[in-house]
Amino acid sequence: MDIQLKRGLLDVCVLAAIRSEDSYGYKIIKDMKPYIELSESTLYTILKRLETANMLTVRTVEHGGRLRKYYHITDAGQKRIADFKEEWKEMMSIYQFVTKEDDVNV
Amino acid sequence: MDIQLKRGLLDVCVLAAIRSEDSYGYKIIKDMKPYIELSESTLYTILKRLETANMLTVRTVEHGGRLRKYYHITDAGQKRIADFKEEWKEMMSIYQFVTKEDDVNV
DNA sequence: CAGTAATACTTCGTGTTACGATGTATTACA
DNA sequence: TGTAATACATCGTAACACGAAGTATTACTG
Numbered sequence: 001m002d003i004q005l006k007r008g009l010l011d012v013c014v015l016a017a018i019r020s021e022d023s024y025g026y027k028i029i030k031d032m033k034p035y036i037e038l039s040e041s042t043l044y045t046i047l048k049r050l051e052t053a054n055m056l057t058v059r060t061v062e063h064g065g066r067l068r069k070y071y072h073i074t075d076a077g078q079k080r081i082a083d084f085k086e087e088w089k090e091m092m093s094i095y096q097f098v099t100k101e102d103d104v105n106v
Numbered sequence: 107m108d109i110q111l112k113r114g115l116l117d118v119c120v121l122a123a124i125r126s127e128d129s130y131g132y133k134i135i136k137d138m139k140p141y142i143e144l145s146e147s148t149l150y151t152i153l154k155r156l157e158t159a160n161m162l163t164v165r166t167v168e169h170g171g172r173l174r175k176y177y178h179i180t181d182a183g184q185k186r187i188a189d190f191k192e193e194w195k196e197m198m199s200i201y202q203f204v205t206k207e208d209d210v211n212v
Numbered sequence: 213c214a215g216t217a218a219t220a221c222t223t224c225g226t227g228t229t230a231c232g233a234t235g236t237a238t239t240a241c242a
Numbered sequence: 243t244g245t246a247a248t249a250c251a252t253c254g255t256a257a258c259a260c261g262a263a264g265t266a267t268t269a270c271t272g
Contacts, residue, residue: 003231004114004117004258006200008110008114024250025250035203039232041251041253042230044252046229066250068249069249084204088201090107091112094115095115097122098118098122099187109260116258132219132220147224147262169220172219172220172268173267174219174221
């Protein structure tokens with residue numbers, strides 16, 4: 001899949017992955033895999049970006065001797081998803097523009 | 107509208123704008139405006155990129171004392187649009203993932 | 213006729229971003 | 243003992259959109 005095309009979806013996808021339940025890096029990648037594949041370096045960049053934007057909070061938990069960072073979505077993060085739904089309507093209209101056939105004067 | 111979100115659409119939108127009829131820079135911007143707004147610098151960058159990718163050809167025409175560059179879509183350009191339609195299906199599945207409610211065990 | 217808007221294309225610099233490469237450290241399994 | 247899986251982190255890079263600024267002509271407007 002075209003990198004450019006999925007760019008706008010990544011942030012919102014990560015938020016969606018932690019929406020119903022707090023999650024951590026490795027699990028987020030696994031959960032998203034069927035829909036979008038992204039590398040670890042990309043994910044951690046995104047998580048840091050979303051944290052800076054106050055769309056999620058982080059909590060470090062020890063799990064089997066290893067540290068895990070659990071990410072929790074905030075209200076701002078929920079709002080981001082809601083806003084995305086609105087933006088998607090614009091996306092649909094653009095899609096129509098791109099795919100409409102030449103039926104100018106049928 | 108989020109810049110990232112429209113990134114993947116821009117190239118294909120420009121191709122769509124010249125699909126039915128050869129067009130030139132200023133006109134392309136005007137035609138796209140109701141759907142997507144983009145600056146001149148962005149458009150000319152895209153046009154050059156699409157030309158390098160052999161998705162369009164250029165022809166310079168004098169028009170009222172001024173030079174105009176008319177852009178013509180190639181077969182590769184047409185194919186790009188067709189491929190986009192396929193990619194859109196993936197986009198839709200990602201959209202589903204993002205917007206699906208928590209109806210795990212309704 | 214001077215001034216301004218519109219048309220039309222070009223170049224430069226910058227900030228954002230996705231990602232490959234690489235590294236560290238632990239647990240689990242063969 | 244070695245390798246895979248888990249888990250997170252950092253660095254450098256290339257692609258990209260865009261604002262700013264520039265050049266040059268035509269069209270209009272007071």
